[in-house]
Amino acid sequence: MKCYDLNIKGNSYNCNKELILEAHRLGWDYFNLLFSPESYEKAIKYKNNLRDEIEDIIINNLRNKIGLEFGIEIHPKNQNELYKLTKKYRNKTKFISVLGGDLGVNRGVCENIQVDVLSRPYLNLPSCGINHVLAKEAVKNYVAIELCFNDILSSYLSYRSKIMAHFREIIKLHKKFKFPLIITSGASSIWEIRSPRDISAIFKYLDLFEDEFNNTIQNYPQKIIEFNNERENMIILGVKKI
Amino acid sequence: MITSKNVFYHELIGLYSKVVKSYNEFLVGINGNIIDERKKTISIETEKGVKIIPKNVSIFHLLLPNGEWVEIDGKILVNRPEDRIKKKYKKL
Numbered sequence: 001m002k003c004y005d006l007n008i009k010g011n012s013y014n015c016n017k018e019l020i021l022e023a024h025r026l027g028w029d030y031f032n033l034l035f036s037p038e039s040y041e042k043a044i045k046y047k048n049n050l051r052d053e054i055e056d057i058i059i060n061n062l063r064n065k066i067g068l069e070f071g072i073e074i075h076p077k078n079q080n081e082l083y084k085l086t087k088k089y090r091n092k093t094k095f096i097s098v099l100g101g102d103l104g105v106n107r108g109v110c111e112n113i114q115v116d117v118l119s120r121p122y123l124n125l126p127s128c129g130i131n132h133v134l135a136k137e138a139v140k141n142y143v144a145i146e147l148c149f150n151d152i153l154s155s156y157l158s159y160r161s162k163i164m165a166h167f168r169e170i171i172k173l174h175k176k177f178k179f180p181l182i183i184t185s186g187a188s189s190i191w192e193i194r195s196p197r198d199i200s201a202i203f204k205y206l207d208l209f210e211d212e213f214n215n216t217i218q219n220y221p222q223k224i225i226e227f228n229n230e231r232e233n234m235i236i237l238g239v240k241k242i
Numbered sequence: 243m244i245t246s247k248n249v250f251y252h253e254l255i256g257l258y259s260k261v262v263k264s265y266n267e268f269l270v271g272i273n274g275n276i277i278d279e280r281k282k283t284i285s286i287e288t289e290k291g292v293k294i295i296p297k298n299v300s301i302f303h304l305l306l307p308n309g310e311w312v313e314i315d316g317k318i319l320v321n322r323p324e325d326r327i328k329k330k331y332k333k334l
Binding site for chain 2: 141231242
């Protein structure tokens with residue numbers, strides 16, 4: 001099984017290299033480093049070097065080759081800003097993730113086909129940030145909802161239990177409406193990375209069974225990546241140049 | 243002029259087309275010029291006669307006059323040609 005991690009926080013060159021090597025050791029195969037729009041342009045320059053250097057190091061490993069992609073994470077304050085930023089950056093990058101945490105922004109993202117992932121919709125909210133209306137919109141526009149494992153790791157006591165309750169609620173909605181759900185590490189240092197099996201063990205406790213978990217770390221991310229690779233040739237959804 | 247950017251708004255009669263995918267396996271492979279279009283079907287003139295293909299279960303490859311090939315999901319075409327021009331589509 002190929003494991004995709006679509007949210008690793010991008011940093012300096014050496015830090016990124018360490019992160020990817022550690023994640024690869026723990027069993028991940030595809031890495032998506034997310035940068036802020038300002039630092040993305042600097043980072044994209046060393047992408048090929050980074051990939052070559054990592055492949056040189058792990059060349060003796062018998063597992064599949066690694067995949068590496070850089071993306072942009074946007075933090076819009078309202079819906080208008082969201083539309084502006086997605087329009088601005090859609091052609092510059094293959095992957096756009098939007099940080100949720102506001103009901104208006106969550107709705108705007110779910111209705112926007114140009115966005116790939118709604119990251120952490122429950123952030124700073126009393127509820128999980130997703131309801132049946134947003135779930136249906138997410139299915140229609142193929143926007144994935146992201147659950148970040150780092151939120152459980154870095155929180156404690158009642159905050160942690162609340163986040164886990166939000167996860168459980170989102171998983172319940174996912175089972176009913178079948179919107180794409182992805183689970184990511186959200187790691188910014190090597191100490192925050194966990195193996196897919198560790199994460200699977202936690203999410204089993206949150207009612208996500210094994211086949212559903214496999215979908216969240218393999219099938220849905222794979223579909224998002226394939227769709228983004230073909231996005232250049234697509235004119236609208238369902239029409240593409242051959 | 244028909245291009246890949248406006249083909250889903252445009253009149254399809256006269257274009258060479260091929261059914262590449264369909265829920266009905268017997269429709270796959272049918273090719274020829276489109277000679278008529280209705281709300282839910284397309285008529286294709288083949289060597290064995292005129293075949294009527296339902297739009298909403300098929301995926302077509304269309305050859306445009308500029309030599310470009312376009313793959314188009316029939317679900318997008320489900321509408322009368324004169325009504326399709328009014329429809330709004332989300333940009334990717």
